[in-house]
Amino acid sequence: MDLTSFHVVKAQLPKDFGAAVALLRRPYYPIPKSEYYDLLERLKLAKADFFLWDEQRILVTIGNADGGYAVMPLCASEQSRLLGNLPGCLREISGALCRLSPVQAEELRVRKDKILAMLAENAPVV
Numbered sequence: 258m259d260l261t262s263f264h265v266v267k268a269q270l271p272k273d274f275g276a277a278v279a280l281l282r283r284p285y286y287p288i289p290k291s292e293y294y295d296l297l298e299r300l301k302l303a304k305a306d307f308f309l310w311d312e313q314r315i316l317v318t319i320g321n322a323d324g325g326y327a328v329m330p331l332c333a334s335e336q337s338r339l340l341g342n343l344p345g346c347l348r349e350i351s352g353a354l355c356r357l358s359p360v361q362a363e364e365l366r367v368r369k370d371k372i373l374a375m376l377a378e379n380a381p382v383v
Contacts, residue, residue, distance in 0.1 A: 258286075258288055258292060258312070258328075259312060260292060260295055260296065262310060262311040262312045263296060263299070263308040263309075263310055263311075263317075264308060264309045264310075264311070264369075264370070264373050265299060265300065265303040265305050265307070265308060265373075266305060266307040266308060266309050266316060266339060267303060267304070267305045268305060268306060268307050268339050269305070269306050270306045270307075270318060279332075280331055280332055280335045281318070281329045281330065281331060281332065282330050282331070282332045282333075283330075284330075285322050285323065285327035285328065285329045285330075286313075286317075286327055286328040286329075287323070287325055287326070287327050288319070288325075288326050288327060288328055289326070290325075290326055292326075293319055293326035296308070296319050296328075297319060300319070306318050307331070307339065308328075310328065311366055313330070315330050315331070315336065316330070316331045316335070316336045316339055316340070317329055317330050317331065318331070
């Protein structure tokens, strides 16, 4: 798994475990312990719970599942809600990634990475 394809989205899961799990959907993607802790450190530093995962073009969180560690996608309604709270230009780019060819998506991903870098310090928490 390419960890550089995970971009922090400053948003939080509900504090209630049951409510948080209800926002997830399967399938989960198993990851090694070392990758889990690398991703967890990035979330802790950003005080966030989510990533935009370019490889699958979805919003995800990470956690313990099925006896190991996993990348866990958000349900469609929660993805729409969170993407709707991103700054306009980033929301449009993230949404467009889902509809493009791999070559077009890579060109747009480079532009999105520049925007993410600018927002990394000052992104609002949603």
